[in-house]
Amino acid sequence: MxxxxxxxxxxxxxxxxxxxxxxxxxxxxxxxxxxALMGTPxxxxxMEQAGLLTAEAAAAGPNDLVIVVRADSEAAAAAAxxxxxxxxxxxxxxxxxxxxxLPRTLDSARRQLDGxxxxxxxxxxxxxxxxxxxxxxxxxxxxxxSDNVALEDEVALKRLAVxxxxxxMGPDCGTAYLNxxxxxxxxxxxxxxxxxxxxxxxxxxxxxxxxxxxxEGVSQAIGVGGRDMSESVGAAMTLAALxxxxxxxxxxxxxxxxxxxxxxxxxxxxxxxxxxxKPAVVAMLGRAVSPGRDGLLHTVTSLEDAAAAAxxxxxxxxxxxxxxxxxxxxxxxxxxxxxxxxAGQTSVRGLFAGGTLAYEALxxxxxxxxxxxxxxxxxxxxxxxxxxxxxxEFTRGRAHPMLDAxxxxxxIARAGKETAVAVLLVDVVLxxxxxxxxxxxxxxxxxxxxxxxxxxxxxxxxxxSVVGTAGDPQGLGRQVARLESAGAWVLPSNAQAARAxxxxxxxxxxxxxxxxxxxx
Amino acid sequence: xxxxxxxFGREIRVINVGLESFALVLESLGVPVIHxxxxxxxxxxxxxxxxxxxxxxxxxx
Numbered sequence: 001m002x003x004x005x006x007x008x009x010x011x012x013x014x015x016x017x018x019x020x021x022x023x024x025x026x027x028x029x030x031x032x033x034x035x036a037l038m039g040t041p042x043x044x045x046x047m048e049q050a051g052l053l054t055a056e057a058a059a060a061g062p063n064d065l066v067i068v069v070r071a072d073s074e075a076a077a078a079a080a081x082x083x084x085x086x087x088x089x090x091x092x093x094x095x096x097x098x099x100x101x102l103p104r105t106l107d108s109a110r111r112q113l114d115g116x117x118x119x120x121x122x123x124x125x126x127x128x129x130x131x132x133x134x135x136x137x138x139x140x141x142x143x144x145x146s147d148n149v150a151l152e153d154e155v156a157l158k159r160l161a162v163x164x165x166x167x168x169m170g171p172d173c174g175t176a177y178l179n180x181x182x183x184x185x186x187x188x189x190x191x192x193x194x195x196x197x198x199x200x201x202x203x204x205x206x207x208x209x210x211x212x213x214x215x216e217g218v219s220q221a222i223g224v225g226g227r228d229m230s231e232s233v234g235a236a237m238t239l240a241a242l243x244x245x246x247x248x249x250x251x252x253x254x255x256x257x258x259x260x261x262x263x264x265x266x267x268x269x270x271x272x273x274x275x276x277x278k279p280a281v282v283a284m285l286g287r288a289v290s291p292g293r294d295g296l297l298h299t300v301t302s303l304e305d306a307a308a309a310a311x312x313x314x315x316x317x318x319x320x321x322x323x324x325x326x327x328x329x330x331x332x333x334x335x336x337x338x339x340x341x342x343a344g345q346t347s348v349r350g351l352f353a354g355g356t357l358a359y360e361a362l363x364x365x366x367x368x369x370x371x372x373x374x375x376x377x378x379x380x381x382x383x384x385x386x387x388x389x390x391x392x393e394f395t396r397g398r399a400h401p402m403l404d405a406x407x408x409x410x411x412i413a414r415a416g417k418e419t420a421v422a423v424l425l426v427d428v429v430l431x432x433x434x435x436x437x438x439x440x441x442x443x444x445x446x447x448x449x450x451x452x453x454x455x456x457x458x459x460x461x462x463x464x465s466v467v468g469t470a471g472d473p474q475g476l477g478r479q480v481a482r483l484e485s486a487g488a489w490v491l492p493s494n495a496q497a498a499r500a501x502x503x504x505x506x507x508x509x510x511x512x513x514x515x516x517x518x519x520x
Numbered sequence: 521x522x523x524x525x526x527x528f529g530r531e532i533r534v535i536n537v538g539l540e541s542f543a544l545v546l547e548s549l550g551v552p553v554i555h556x557x558x559x560x561x562x563x564x565x566x567x568x569x570x571x572x573x574x575x576x577x578x579x580x581x
Contacts, residue, residue, distance in 0.1 A: 062564025122538030130573030
């Protein structure tokens with residue numbers, strides 16, 4: 001076994017482009033492992049952990065591109081490095097073929113694109129605030145996709161944005177829609193009457209996808225970043241976005257998605273919501289939230305309810321939360337899966353790509369099953385676990401699970417071998433920017449886990465939801481069909497999937513609680 | 521917030537700084553977009569890049 005290295009000095013490539021190169025190389029004959037990374041200290045450490053830090057790689061600098069392959073033979077290694085060269089050349093040629101000379105600075109970009117009004121910034125976190133500041137200083141609105149931006153930078157950037165009347169969406173803003181243009185990781189949805197302020201990318205994706213399924217679209221959806229409603233940031237962008245949506249004639253109703261605001265800013269946010277003069281649906285997911293209505297303000301406790309309440313209000317109907325869209329069908333499927341379980345199979349294992357979807361599942365499971373462990377809670381001793389695989393601990397040096405399913409497939413395989421696990425609960429997130437076949441990326445692991453359980457006398461239920469629309473590049477119908485072919489029960493929302501998982505693992509008591517009032 | 525409301529009435533024209541894939545998606549949707557060939561400043565040293573950013577050193581290239 002040998003390791004060979006290719007260094008391209010001062011050759012910067014973004015992380016998504018490099019992920020594509022590494023994936024391609026790993027698929028080559030005789031290749032055991034491959035890395036394609038910029039030579040930053042953090043990346044060199046990762047290569048060391050993976051046993052890929054060759055002497056050449058160790059000597060690389062942060063702006064040098066490092067490609068290392070571990071191969072069975074010299075010939076396989078040479079072929080892989082040649083392939084890497086040609087992939088990188090192809091990328092460059094594609095860009096040049098488009099007849100463009102790419103600008104290297106914001107100012108030259110502005111000269112090339114008349115009337116530019118938005119900077120979409122996704123450079124690595126330590127460099128992101130400076131780019132955002134430059135854009136704001138030039139009168140550009142900013143969507144800051146980058147994460148790992150310091151809190152004090154966020155506070156300063158938002159202060160500057162508010163002074164200038166500009167949007168600073170983010171940091172860590174995964175999704176936004178402005179005037180029908182989807183930005184970042186975004187589903188294909190129609191324009192419509194619902195304006196959204198979202199502190200969560202996947203939360204926003206779930207809401208707009210469900211609105212689209214109900215025939216409604218989005219006027220504007222403004223991402224504000226997960227820390228906007230903290231005491232330090234003071235809801236600076238939430239308040240600015242609410243003001244803008246309040247005055248927008250195309251927005252008939254406003255939805256707010258996030259977590260409950262810090263006590264110090266709650267009053268200001270609530271006052272602004274009441275001053276909108278339009279109906280508002282508030283989905284600030286948290287343990288102490290109870291649903292209800294107060295004038296034009298509707299408070300809901302799940303992303304699905306946010307969409308359903310918005311649809312009902314716009315249609316002039318009263319809204320009533322439901323556990324399942326089709327309780328009879330749910331009751332039948334829950335029963336079938338419960339009967340297949342062996343004694344001792346009582347745990348739910350949630351393996352999520354979407355952070356807010358994981359958190360929503362946690363909030364739904366806790367009151368039904370008791371404490372739930374995982375990386376979003378402190379209840380380590382619980383038999384149930386919800387894991388957000390998009391957390392930093394899993395994404396250092398590798399792409400987000402919405403792009404790269406390798407880690408999730410491994411976790412699915414591991415969970416399938418645990419005798420106490422009754423249900424695997426998963427999400428699949430579609431849209432522009434996401435993987436090209438996210439259901440297909442995890443389906444083989446799901447099939448294998450179910451087959452392994454079956455061979456050992458256990459029935460393993462797989463419960464899933466797909467966040468997406470028929471118009472998404474991956475196609476909602478095709479992705480659902482792929483999961484179903486792997487034996488998954490696919491529900492229309494993450495909230496319903498979480499309830500189904502709780503009922504299957506929790507037995508008759510939980511099932512009765514969820515279906516009791518509804519099934520005939 | 522007049523600037524924001526003003527934006528709601530305009531065509532969105534995007535300068536993309538970072539992941540090229542975002543620019544390719546916008547281009548495929550017919551959204552005016554220009555991708556900046558960004559390179560980490562200051563030789564990729566975040567601390568030095570911070571100092572440089574204080575000068576806002578657009579070189580106009």
